[in-house]
Amino acid sequence: MTPSRTTLRAAIGTVSAAVLAATVLTGAPAHAAGAADSHHTGAPASPATSAAAFPSVRFVDIKGEGGITLKANVFTPAGADGTRRYPVIVLPTSWAMPQIEYMAQAKKLADAGYVVVGYNSRGFWQSGGKIETAGPQDIADASKVIDWALAHTPADPRKVGMGGVSYGAGISLLTSAFDKRVKAVAALSGWGDLIDSIYTGRTPHLQAAEVLGGLGDLTGRPSPELQRILKDFLSADMSKEKDMIAWGKKRSPVTYIDKINANGAAIMLGNAWGDSLFPPNQYAAFYEKLKGPKRLEFRPGDHATAEGLGLFGLPNDTWTDTERWFDHYLKGADNGIDRESPVLLKSRSTGAYEGYKSWKDVPSAHRRIALDGSQRIHTNLDSGADGGLIFLSSMMDQFLRLPPMASIPLLPRSLAAVWQSAPYETGQRVRGTTRLHTTVTSTAESGTAIAYLYDVGPLGIGKLVTHGPFTFHGKTPGRPFGVDLDLFSTAYDVPAGHRLAVVVDTVDPLYISQNPIGSRLTFSSPANDPSYVSVPVRD
Incomplete structure (x- = not known):
């Protein structure tokens, strides 16, 4: 029972x-x-x-x-x-x-x-x-x-x-x-x-909203307004976005x-x-x-x-x-x-x-990783790169220093765009907020992507340093547009001999992805506006 x-x-x-x-x-x-x-x-x-x-x-x-x-x-x-x-x-x-x-x-x-x-x-x-x-x-x-x-x-x-x-x-x-x-x-x-907490980059935080809503219903009496906002949030109803943002700003x-x-x-x-x-x-x-x-x-x-x-x-x-x-x-x-x-x-x-x-x-310098070339990926399938599970993953990192991991060489390039730095001769003390700048072309007017930064060891196993999601709407299919994204701030030490990898895919269990079925995303680096990730470091 x-x-x-x-x-x-x-x-x-x-x-x-x-x-x-x-x-x-x-x-x-x-x-x-x-x-x-x-x-x-x-x-x-x-x-x-x-x-x-x-x-x-x-x-x-x-x-x-x-x-x-x-x-x-x-x-x-x-x-x-x-x-x-x-x-x-x-x-x-x-x-x-x-x-x-x-x-x-x-x-x-x-x-x-x-x-x-x-x-x-x-x-x-x-x-x-x-x-x-x-x-x-x-x-x-x-x-x-x-x-x-x-x-x-x-x-x-x-x-x-x-x-x-x-x-x-x-x-x-x-x-x-x-x-x-x-x-x-x-x-x-x-x-x-x-x-900015639960709707980062216009991307609904799925697991966070579900946990808060479930605990509220279990231990309390949600107001009609809260019930309505949660319903609109979890349905990713863009017609209600202005109301949700106004509700959040008030609080x-x-x-x-x-x-x-x-x-x-x-x-x-x-x-x-x-x-x-x-x-x-x-x-x-x-x-x-x-x-x-x-x-x-x-x-x-x-x-x-x-x-x-x-x-x-x-x-x-x-x-x-x-x-x-x-x-x-x-x-x-x-x-x-x-x-x-x-x-x-x-x-x-x-x-x-x-x-x-x-x-x-906090950072004394910023080091760029060039996102050269052009990479095209399919949406709506998980590449294997993700931010983990709410609460559990970061607690594993806190107590066991085991963040979410992925095998970077094995990530399917049809589902994930991947760029890597050269191995670092000395350790890199990542401190602060990593920023991504790139040009995206979508086959649909809306979509979601998640960017990850991994610490990659000699065997190709990447430990998650940080990540961040972004969602776009109202774009003209086939027309490139710029994206600037702040990944979540952190303090993480990359050992000497390791490299950093930037991975972008379209599915993460933490978030609601809004990619139409069959859509594709292309990441490019125009000569007049090169794509890069800027990593904050402390020398």
């Missing part, structure tokens, strides 16, 4: 509650009780005194926009007696996550002297309302949670912070544009531009960048190189537009995996920097985070950290 949605909700909630409750009550992950905690500042309390040492926690109902109920939990520092005020941090939950998502980190922050309010975003689990996907109601909810915290806890109205993972990150950034009380934000695995922090900058909140952005939902490019572009105090961190992994283990109380660099960010910009602690290089990258290849003055300073 297939379990009902209610049954699945209850099962997920029960397991999550058990694990996270154990984390909160023991001060360590449930499966490793008593393990060392890098954020704990004192010895574990004895059973006789532990109750006095722990911050207080209570579950409350907060009235959100329109009178709906938001389910929340509140952590207050131990010993708070109403005689002093504490900085407050508001944490909206991630998409489909229950209200206990942040309890381990909330306890750590409360131990450090913060009031912390985590709440279930509207439309999910037991919170009221419909899923509005970071719409105006969600922003209004966040402000009402701040109102409640200032009225019902010893929170300092001059020291308000917001943060969260994924959906909570997006809501926090948007709220910083509309609520001047927010002084600091830590937005982890979030988005600056929703359209993109970059749309309100002037308001965010005017309010001046200190904003920390963290993301993973292989984020399947919100690729790093759009976060880097958003970061460059910020004018106030800011920080950008990229690490290996996929969506929310760079900070995910920290939700269980495990030592985690992203959450460590999050607390340091709040400590400086809410408490005024002189911990040096404001003097560090504001752009922090972790290499996918070595795991080493690198600091830079700005995103533009």
Whole structure:
């Protein structure tokens, strides 16, 4: 028998509650009780005194926009007696996550002297309302949670912070544009531009939309607007494109960048190189537009995996920097985070950290691979080159350094256009955003192509460095047109003796391809406009 949605909700909630409750009550992950905690500042309390040492926690109902109920939990520092005020941090939950998502980190922050309010975003689990996907109601909810915290806890109205993972990150950034009380934000695995995230190069991200839609339906109540947008998105209905883009822009922090900058909140952005939902490019572009105090961190992994283990109380660099960010910009602690290089990258290849003055300073040079000649390919058949599977592939890269691979010599040239560099005498440290420029001629007015950059070893096995999709519409069949495409940003080291390969095909399980049956694409390099791939490197 297939379990009902209610049954699945209850099962997920029960397991999550058990694990996270154990984390909160023991001060360590449930499966490793008593393990060392890098954020704990004192010895574990004895059973006789532990109750006095722990911050207080209570579950409350907060009235959100329109009178709906938001389910929340509140952590207050131990010993708070109403005689002093504490900085407050508001944490909206991630998409489909229950209200206990942040309890381990909330306890750590409360131990450090913060009031912390985590709440279930509207439309999910037991919170009221419909899923509005970071719409105006969600922003209004966040402000009402701040109102409640200032009225019902010893929170300092001059020291308000917001943060969260994924959906909570997006809501926090948007709220910083509309609520001047927010002084600091830590937005982890979030988005600056929703359209550029899931509609990169006018190409619908199939697996991302299906996962988000499925989890929303399982754990919440999608609004009619969200249901309509998802239907149009997954059908790739071009007559609805303007409506979809307008819907996404309304929910993109970059749309309100002037308001965010005017309010001046200190904003920390963290993301993973292989984020399947919100690729790093759009976060880097958003970061460059910020004018106030800011920080950008990229690490290996996929969506929310760079900070995910920290939700269980495990030592985690992203959450460590999050607390340091709040400590400086809410408490005024002189911990040096404001003097560090504001752009922090972790290499996918070595795991080493690198600091830079700005995103533009990450590459020191750009090296071109010429896309010479003319190559014609058939569409709608997978060549074997692809970006992998959502979540799984980038996690394999994060934990095992095994990105998606393909045998470059065996790729059928009727389905994939292939160009290769000469072997490099010295290693190439790819850092930043690879850009493709080419001329395309199609036998149809619309189509989709995906460009890949591979690190190719002596045996011809290519490891995926990066990729990016593009889709075109309204082109005259048989007439060449130019294409400029940014592949997803990365930090990857190509060993000496290896070469880079550029592959372009028309099918990838991550995306919706829009190639008419029987169509063909030709990639050429006119003498007056040569085709190339520009690879950013750090010498």
